[in-house]
Amino acid sequence: xxxxxxxxxxxxxxxxxxxxxxxxxxxxxxxxxxxxxxxxxxxxxxxxxxxxxxxxxxxxxxxxxxxxxxxxxxxxxxxxxxxxxxxxxxxxxxxxxxxxxxxxxxxxxxxxxxxxxxxxxxxxxxxxxxxxxxxxxxxxxxxxxxxxxxxxxxxxxxxxxxxxxxxxxxxxxxxxxxxxxxxxxxxxxxxxxxxxxxxxxxxxxxxxxxxxxxxxxxxxxxxxxxx
Amino acid sequence: xxxxxxxxxxxxxxxxxxxxxxxxxxxxxxxxxxxxxxxxxxxxxxxxxxxxxxxxxxxxxxxxxxxxxxxxxxxxxxxxxxxxxxxxxxxxxxxxxxxxxxxxxxxxxxxxxxxxxxxxxxxxxxxxxxxxxxxxxxxxxxxxxxxxxxxxxxxxxxxxxxxxxxxxxxxxxxxxxxxx
Numbered sequence: 001x002x003x004x005x006x007x008x009x010x011x012x013x014x015x016x017x018x019x020x021x022x023x024x025x026x027x028x029x030x031x032x033x034x035x036x037x038x039x040x041x042x043x044x045x046x047x048x049x050x051x052x053x054x055x056x057x058x059x060x061x062x063x064x065x066x067x068x069x070x071x072x073x074x075x076x077x078x079x080x081x082x083x084x085x086x087x088x089x090x091x092x093x094x095x096x097x098x099x100x101x102x103x104x105x106x107x108x109x110x111x112x113x114x115x116x117x118x119x120x121x122x123x124x125x126x127x128x129x130x131x132x133x134x135x136x137x138x139x140x141x142x143x144x145x146x147x148x149x150x151x152x153x154x155x156x157x158x159x160x161x162x163x164x165x166x167x168x169x170x171x172x173x174x175x176x177x178x179x180x181x182x183x184x185x186x187x188x189x190x191x192x193x194x195x196x197x198x199x200x201x202x203x204x205x206x207x208x209x210x211x212x213x214x215x216x217x218x219x220x221x222x223x224x225x226x227x
Numbered sequence: 228x229x230x231x232x233x234x235x236x237x238x239x240x241x242x243x244x245x246x247x248x249x250x251x252x253x254x255x256x257x258x259x260x261x262x263x264x265x266x267x268x269x270x271x272x273x274x275x276x277x278x279x280x281x282x283x284x285x286x287x288x289x290x291x292x293x294x295x296x297x298x299x300x301x302x303x304x305x306x307x308x309x310x311x312x313x314x315x316x317x318x319x320x321x322x323x324x325x326x327x328x329x330x331x332x333x334x335x336x337x338x339x340x341x342x343x344x345x346x347x348x349x350x351x352x353x354x355x356x357x358x359x360x361x362x363x364x365x366x367x368x369x370x371x372x373x374x375x376x377x378x379x380x381x382x383x384x385x386x387x388x389x390x391x392x393x394x395x396x397x398x399x400x401x402x403x404x405x406x407x
Contacts, residue, residue, distance in 0.1 A: 014395075024267070031271075032275055036249070085231070
């Protein structure tokens with residue numbers, strides 16, 4: 001475009017001066033590539049943030065599981081003189097009892113799977129990212145750990161924890177989550193506390209145990225048709 | 228290997244190809260981000276975000292235009308949105324150049340001119356400033372600028388002309404330098 005302001009001498013002078021007033025440094029290729037790779041990895045394994053609706057969903061699933069469990073226990077008639085051992089009920093009621101049992105098991109399975117999946121994603125992200133993003137990261141991890149800790153304690157108090165292996169895993173997780181929940185904003189990058197937490201996680205093999213406790217397949221597949 | 232083959236390999240998950248594609252384009256992306264951001268740390272952040280988005284969205288690159296055009300579209304979007312968000316383009320540190328230029332052997336603008344030029348460029352409307360920096364400083368063509376910013380080539384030319392006119396007024400005290 002040409003207009004009344006065109007002035008080749010001015011344009012040449014301006015271009016030369018503008019190029020020299022603020023020249024970029026040589027491109028830090030390797031540093032940026034390393035950060036790009038790390039950030040892509042982090043985003044790929046990003047913690048599923050426990051948004052309010054997800055917390056409510058998890059809490060509802062846990063309460064439902066507990067409610068059904070309590071209902072199951074209190075609704076079973078105890079025969080007099082049986083010493084607390086349930087007596088086989090009439091044949092016509094057996095199918096409905098089995099059905100309730102199956103439904104209850106599925107609810108536990110859904111709640112436990114969701115809980116274990118979130119916890120595994122959280123701990124994986126914690127181990128990978130705790131050294132980056134400074135104190136904001138610590139605050140975020142501590143907040144998420146507190147949410148998961150509440151769920152862990154609900155799970156420990158539920159009939160699901162009657163399974164010895166699951167109970168042991170929940171107790172390990174409780175310990176790790178308590179430690180993470182106590183990180184505060186003064187933490188800024190890797191330090192002694194986080195080293196201890198990650199060492200503890202490694203020594204107790206909590207992540208491999210957690211992963212092996214999660215049924216294979218993506219979450220929707222694991223819980224498909226359960227409810 | 229031509230670029231379309233490289234892109235196909237990246238799509239297939241070849242990390243070596245990713246690095247090769249990055250190496251082929253990172254200098255220009257970084258320089259553009261640096262010129263627009265006026266800050267090395269921000270330029271690095273924007274460059275990283277540009278490549279992260281580009282790799283994530285590579286499936287949406289149809290090949291209608293050059294890959295560099297597509298990449299520069301992402302770059303300008305990331306940079307301009309980032310600058311609006313952090314509003315740092317008004318807070319550039321005056322002494323960055325001095326610290327950086329120690330020991331570098333190239334011609335410098337005079338200190339007073341440097342300050343005035345920086346201020347004059349920073350005070351340009353965003354569209355004018357972006358086109359001026361891309362065209363006169365980084366050497367993009369109007370066609371490339373139009374594609375990257377999503378504007379007509381004529382708009383790019385018009386904005387450049389207006390940017391120069393504004394800078395000419397702002398730098399009138401130095402008229403002796405370009406008229407002699």
